[in-house]
Amino acid sequence: MATTPDKTIAPKVADQKAGNDGKTGPNPAEQRPLHDGTNSTGLTAAYAETTGAGGEPQQITQDPAARLTTNQGIPVSDNQNSLRLGARGPTLLEDFVLREKIFHFDHERIPERIVHARGSVAHGVFEVTRAIPELTRAALFQKAGNRCDVFARFSTVAGGAGSVDTPRDIRGFAVKFYTAEGNWDLVGNNTPVFFIQDAIKFPDLIHSVKMEADRGYPQAASAHTTFWDFVSLMPESLHNVMWLMSDRAIPRSLRMMEGFGIHTFRMVNAEGKSTFVRFTWKPKLGVQSLLWDESSKIQGADNDFHRRDLFESIAEGAYPQWDLGIQIIDPAWADAQPYDVLDATKLIPEEEVPVQIIGTMTLNRNVDNHFAENEQVAFCPSNVPPGIDFTDDPLLQGRLFSYLDTQKSRLGTVNFHQLPINAPRCPMHNFQRDGMMQMQIPKGRASYEPNSLASFGEVGGPRADAAGGFRTAQPATDLGNDPAEGKLRVRAETFADHYSQPRMFFRSLTPIEQGHQVSAFVFELSKVEFPQVRARVLSHLRNIDEDLAARVADGLGMDLPQAANGKPAVDLKPSDQLSILKQPLPPAKGRKLGILVTDGADGALVDALQAAAKAEGASVRIVAPKVGSVKLAGGTMLAADGQLDGEASVTFDAVAVIASAAGAEALTRHKKAIDWLSDAFAHLKAIAHTPEAQPLLDKAGVAKDDFILGAADAQGLVARLADRNWDREKTIWPAM
Ligand code: HEM
Numbered sequence: 001m002a003t004t005p006d007k008t009i010a011p012k013v014a015d016q017k018a019g020n021d022g023k024t025g026p027n028p029a030e031q032r033p034l035h036d037g038t039n040s041t042g043l044t045a046a047y048a049e050t051t052g053a054g055g056e057p058q059q060i061t062q063d064p065a066a067r068l069t070t071n072q073g074i075p076v077s078d079n080q081n082s083l084r085l086g087a088r089g090p091t092l093l094e095d096f097v098l099r100e101k102i103f104h105f106d107h108e109r110i111p112e113r114i115v116h117a118r119g120s121v122a123h124g125v126f127e128v129t130r131a132i133p134e135l136t137r138a139a140l141f142q143k144a145g146n147r148c149d150v151f152a153r154f155s156t157v158a159g160g161a162g163s164v165d166t167p168r169d170i171r172g173f174a175v176k177f178y179t180a181e182g183n184w185d186l187v188g189n190n191t192p193v194f195f196i197q198d199a200i201k202f203p204d205l206i207h208s209v210k211m212e213a214d215r216g217y218p219q220a221a222s223a224h225t226t227f228w229d230f231v232s233l234m235p236e237s238l239h240n241v242m243w244l245m246s247d248r249a250i251p252r253s254l255r256m257m258e259g260f261g262i263h264t265f266r267m268v269n270a271e272g273k274s275t276f277v278r279f280t281w282k283p284k285l286g287v288q289s290l291l292w293d294e295s296s297k298i299q300g301a302d303n304d305f306h307r308r309d310l311f312e313s314i315a316e317g318a319y320p321q322w323d324l325g326i327q328i329i330d331p332a333w334a335d336a337q338p339y340d341v342l343d344a345t346k347l348i349p350e351e352e353v354p355v356q357i358i359g360t361m362t363l364n365r366n367v368d369n370h371f372a373e374n375e376q377v378a379f380c381p382s383n384v385p386p387g388i389d390f391t392d393d394p395l396l397q398g399r400l401f402s403y404l405d406t407q408k409s410r411l412g413t414v415n416f417h418q419l420p421i422n423a424p425r426c427p428m429h430n431f432q433r434d435g436m437m438q439m440q441i442p443k444g445r446a447s448y449e450p451n452s453l454a455s456f457g458e459v460g461g462p463r464a465d466a467a468g469g470f471r472t473a474q475p476a477t478d479l480g481n482d483p484a485e486g487k488l489r490v491r492a493e494t495f496a497d498h499y500s501q502p503r504m505f506f507r508s509l510t511p512i513e514q515g516h517q518v519s520a521f522v523f524e525l526s527k528v529e530f531p532q533v534r535a536r537v538l539s540h541l542r543n544i545d546e547d548l549a550a551r552v553a554d555g556l557g558m559d560l561p562q563a564a565n566g567k568p569a570v571d572l573k574p575s576d577q578l579s580i581l582k583q584p585l586p587p588a589k590g591r592k593l594g595i596l597v598t599d600g601a602d603g604a605l606v607d608a609l610q611a612a613a614k615a616e617g618a619s620v621r622i623v624a625p626k627v628g629s630v631k632l633a634g635g636t637m638l639a640a641d642g643q644l645d646g647e648a649s650v651t652f653d654a655v656a657v658i659a660s661a662a663g664a665e666a667l668t669r670h671k672k673a674i675d676w677l678s679d680a681f682a683h684l685k686a687i688a689h690t691p692e693a694q695p696l697l698d699k700a701g702v703a704k705d706d707f708i709l710g711a712a713d714a715q716g717l718v719a720r721l722a723d724r725n726w727d728r729e730k731t732i733w734p735a736m
Pocket of ligand 1: 153
């Protein structure tokens with residue numbers, strides 16, 4: 001059907017919902033200006049279908065407003081055939097339509113990020129829930145109810161842009177706040193600490209964890225020699241390594257991760273008073289993780305597991321949300337701690353300094369274009385509005401240099417701030433001019449300041465605002481630093497304790513979580529070629545916790561070496577907040593139920609399961625031996641969402657098998673169906689089934705326990721959607 005070019009972007013379903021609830025929308029980002037007449041308008045041409053002389057399909061429009069053009073706007077008459085000398089002759093250089101198209105295609109890729117290359121993104125809003133003018137003069141935080149657009153990017157660190165979503169890795173958690181006073185980028189991770197204390201070690205850390213330099217593998221994995229060689233020689237990395245070996249490094253969903261700004265930052269109020277803060281994002285869906293076996297199988301079943309999950313939940317209107325909290329650090333309290341709050345390898349336990357919630361982020365709009373938004377977004381820790389400032393954390397200081405520098409290389413021009421995703425949503429005026437890919441056309445000749453051109457009636461340009469502009473907090477150094485010491489290339493003694501907090505972390509976990517951590521160490525160190533490197537890691541683990549070291553040594557089949565030299569650990573109070581399993585069971589909301597249905601199955605059971613899951617905000621997928629549909633008992637046809645081969649049970653939080661006797665019998669001869677159940681069982685998930693499916697469960701080795709339910713127990717299944725049967729773990733996985 002004929003359509004006219006669409007000059008406005010129709011709000012998507014997600015945004016309409018955001019507007020309706022009065023809380024989360026409408027998203028002001030949606031009201032951005034469009035470059036009319038360009039690809040950004042999203043027009044749809046009406047066309048007729050014909051066939052060319054060689055049988056090639058031709059879709060031809062008669063609408064001049066919707067016709068295909070070159071980049072110069074020249075209308076194109078044929079998008080199937082290049083210009084030839086004779087129907088079977090050579091292609092001509094004269095063909096500017098062909099040359100321009102291939103030329104542009106040849107240059108489509110830009111360098112991927114050096115780290116955090118693979119990421120998933122979404123737009124949203126941030127709403128202040130508690131004003132904090134006593135802490136910061138940032139306009140955003142002056143009033144509860146203030147809102148601004150945000151853009152979030154969650155990433156893995158080690159893998160390339162095309163790598164998988166679920167390796168064991170730290171996850172980046174970067175948020176760009178488009179505030180009325182310019183962009184604020186909070187560029188954090190999903191762990192509260194980092195591997196190194198000084199930015200000068202960052203290239204070494206990243207070189208060690210990325211693919212090994214000579215062989216170009218492994219991709220997206222820390223389980224290899226060079227990473228552990230580096231770690232074993234850098235005890236300061238051990239605390240983040242403990243987090244990397246924990247369940248936090250294999251998140252169930254990007255929506256179920258905490259985020260941390262890590263560094264101690266500074267907030268500055270209107271009177272110029274500084275307050276030291278750390279930032280934390282708390283997911284409304286709770287923190288949840290995968291099992292290691294599950295996460296590695298997901299890499300085969302769905303490379304895009306996390307990206308898909310984020311995209312689909314937003315498309316369905318189940319908007320992910322996080323509360324933003326701050327820990328307010330009293331310098332006198334900081335002074336009394338056995339660690340330095342400027343040390344990014346140390347966390348501040350919530351039990352010591354509570355997290356105070358100041359706002360909520362809601363991600364409510366998927367991107368329109370992966371490249372223009374995900375690949376071109378440039379987060380930069382040095383982007384801060386007046387009222388937020390830095391500290392002397394030597395890691396943060398190095399980051400303030402690194403990002404802008406790398407982005408010039410990655411995005412190719414100093415004008416990348418003009419890209420729509422990076423441009424501030426507030427006025428932006430200065431005298432910076434020119435440069436490659438300049439998109440703006442500044443008016444007048446006032447490209448310098450001071451100038452007096454305005455007094456002659458010409459454009460004079462902007463001027464600095466002494467009161468409202470960004471002023472670096474004074475004094476520049478505090479929290480114990482003494483500038484009188486002069487210029488030194490030294491590490492402060494307060495940064496010397498590398499074992500106490502890793503010990504605190506290990507001892508804060510439940511025995512189940514500790515077991516996972518031990519297994520992770522054993523798995524990773526088993527991939528290390530040199531026994532001396534394994535021994536060196538063990539020598540550090542002894543300083544963290546003797547039981548941890550002994551269990552890892554046992555798993556490796558090695559003797560314990562001498563403990564490493566280093567400042568001895570002190571016993572810090574364990575922190576329950578560091579454990580995932582010590583928190584209340586999260587809701588079934590946002591979880592996924594997979595129902596395997598065969599011909600002849602009871603449709604009422606399927607309906608009841610679907611209704612119960614959906615009532616709790618969980619999603620359901622119907623899986624069938626064939627994707628077409630299933631013929632239920634009574635003859636009704638049930639459409640399937642996916643076929644058994646393409647819907648591995650690792651992609652669900654709980655499963656059900658609603659099978660007839662004949663259907664179940666056929667599945668006992670289907671390896672994928674057997675794997676479907678044996679994996680769900682091995683991953684400690686709840687399984688509901690009809691009695692007729694019992695032979696399939698037997699074949700898959702599914703033993704009876706509290707998480708094996710009758711198909712009619714829809715409520716029981718939904719109650720276990722966000723849970724796992726940890727008792728089952730002991731019976732099927734070797735204890736570590
Ligand atoms: C607390 C420590 C750190 C955290 C939490 C952190 C976090 C992140 C995150 C989340 C990203 C991805 C941003 C995105 O999604 O586009 C990123 C990228 C990057 N980081 Fe860091 N990082 C840390 C330390 C460092 C240090 C010390 C350096 C270098 C001195 C560094 C250099 C980079 C570079 C070069 C990129 C790529 C940026 C781009 O191409 O846009 N990071 N980091």
